[in-house]
Amino acid sequence: MIAAGTPAPDFTLRDQDGEEVSLSGYRGGKVLLVFYPMDFSPVCSDQLSIYQEVKPEIEAKGVTMLGISVDHSYAHKAFQEKLGVDTPLLADFEPKGAVATAYGSYLDGLGFANRTLVLVDEDGTVAWAYESPNPGEFPGANVIFDALA
Amino acid sequence: MADLSSAPVPPVGPDDHVRGEGEEGLIVYADLGCPHCASAWAEIAARPGRIAFRHFPVASKHPRAPALHVAAEAAGAQGEFFAMVDSIYADRGHVDDPHLWERIEHLGLDLERFERDRRDPDLATRVRRDFQSGIRAGVAGTPAVFDACTLVAVREREF
Numbered sequence: 001m002i003a004a005g006t007p008a009p010d011f012t013l014r015d016q017d018g019e020e021v022s023l024s025g026y027r028g029g030k031v032l033l034v035f036y037p038m039d040f041s042p043v044c045s046d047q048l049s050i051y052q053e054v055k056p057e058i059e060a061k062g063v064t065m066l067g068i069s070v071d072h073s074y075a076h077k078a079f080q081e082k083l084g085v086d087t088p089l090l091a092d093f094e095p096k097g098a099v100a101t102a103y104g105s106y107l108d109g110l111g112f113a114n115r116t117l118v119l120v121d122e123d124g125t126v127a128w129a130y131e132s133p134n135p136g137e138f139p140g141a142n143v144i145f146d147a148l149a
Numbered sequence: 150m151a152d153l154s155s156a157p158v159p160p161v162g163p164d165d166h167v168r169g170e171g172e173e174g175l176i177v178y179a180d181l182g183c184p185h186c187a188s189a190w191a192e193i194a195a196r197p198g199r200i201a202f203r204h205f206p207v208a209s210k211h212p213r214a215p216a217l218h219v220a221a222e223a224a225g226a227q228g229e230f231f232a233m234v235d236s237i238y239a240d241r242g243h244v245d246d247p248h249l250w251e252r253i254e255h256l257g258l259d260l261e262r263f264e265r266d267r268r269d270p271d272l273a274t275r276v277r278r279d280f281q282s283g284i285r286a287g288v289a290g291t292p293a294v295f296d297a298c299t300l301v302a303v304r305e306r307e308f
Contacts (some may be wrong), residue, residue: 037308038308041308042308043290043308044308045210046207046210046289046290047289049207049209049210050207050284050288050289050290052209053207053208053209053280053284054153054284056150057150057151057153060150083209083210084208084209084210084212085209134308135308136308137289138289139289140284140286140287140288140289141153141284141289142153142154142155142156142284142285142286142287143155143287145152145153145154145155146154146155149154
């Protein structure tokens with residue numbers, strides 16, 4: 001997992017609509033990167049749904065939340081519609097998991113990222129990061145608000 | 150905006166919806182739109198002892214959940230909170246407004262008052278307060294069951 005205080009590796013990925021999104025495009029604001037294993041899995045569904053419920057409170061703290069998994073944009077679009085969430089979902093699809101690898105959250109042998117939260121501050125530095133003990137658990141939203149306190 | 154940072158699950162208080170007797174008991178954060186909660190509720194509700202029900206509607210996943218939780222509160226204003234919860238969990242396929250009206254009439258409640266009460270913003274605030282306490286306690290899926298304010302049961306999933 002990437003350490004707090006280090007520069008957040010920049011990336012450009014396509015979102016659920018196929019539009020390119022760059023981390024550097026959010027410079028000047030805070031970004032919460034939510035790495036998760038895969039679209040449609042039960043835990044990922046709960047995680048993104050519950051985070052959606054507190055998205056206004058996250059945004060009120062000046063934070064943009066972005067989900068990232070190894071799924072393709074088309075899968076992200078379907079997942080977003082199924083869940084009824086509007087958090088942008090970025091496709092770390094090709095080369096597979098390259099961004100997750102850069103952030104130290106890719107799980108070799110499993111083929112997806114572990115659940116990892118990374119808060120990037122206004123100047124592009126990692127302010128805080130949290131990695132779940134295993135992909136079957138996700139941090140409650142309270143952990144995010146602890147980091148933003 | 151409410152403070153959603155970590156905090157222990159609040160102990161049962163006079164404002165809670167409580168069924169059964171006892172000094173200690175379970176606190177259940179549940180979503181009235183959640184199928185897993187419905188199946189778990191049959192088992193939880195059959196337990197002896199005290200059970201406190203707390204609202205944890207996840208609207209993005211279950212769009213009718215907020216309306217159902219407020220409907221339970223409105224039934225609770227006429228003394229039948231748990232009867233409404235039981236009714237909703239027993240039949241999750243009929244949760245549109247006409248179905249709720251049928252349930253209210255079946256429970257022998259005042260339908261006009263129900264309709265008036267469930268539009269009271271205080272009820273939505275009451276539901277949101279439970280939800281926020283669950284978020285602060287780290288609820289990450291429903292149902293989440295606490296015994297003496299310690300999380301004791303969650304739904305197991307691989308990932």
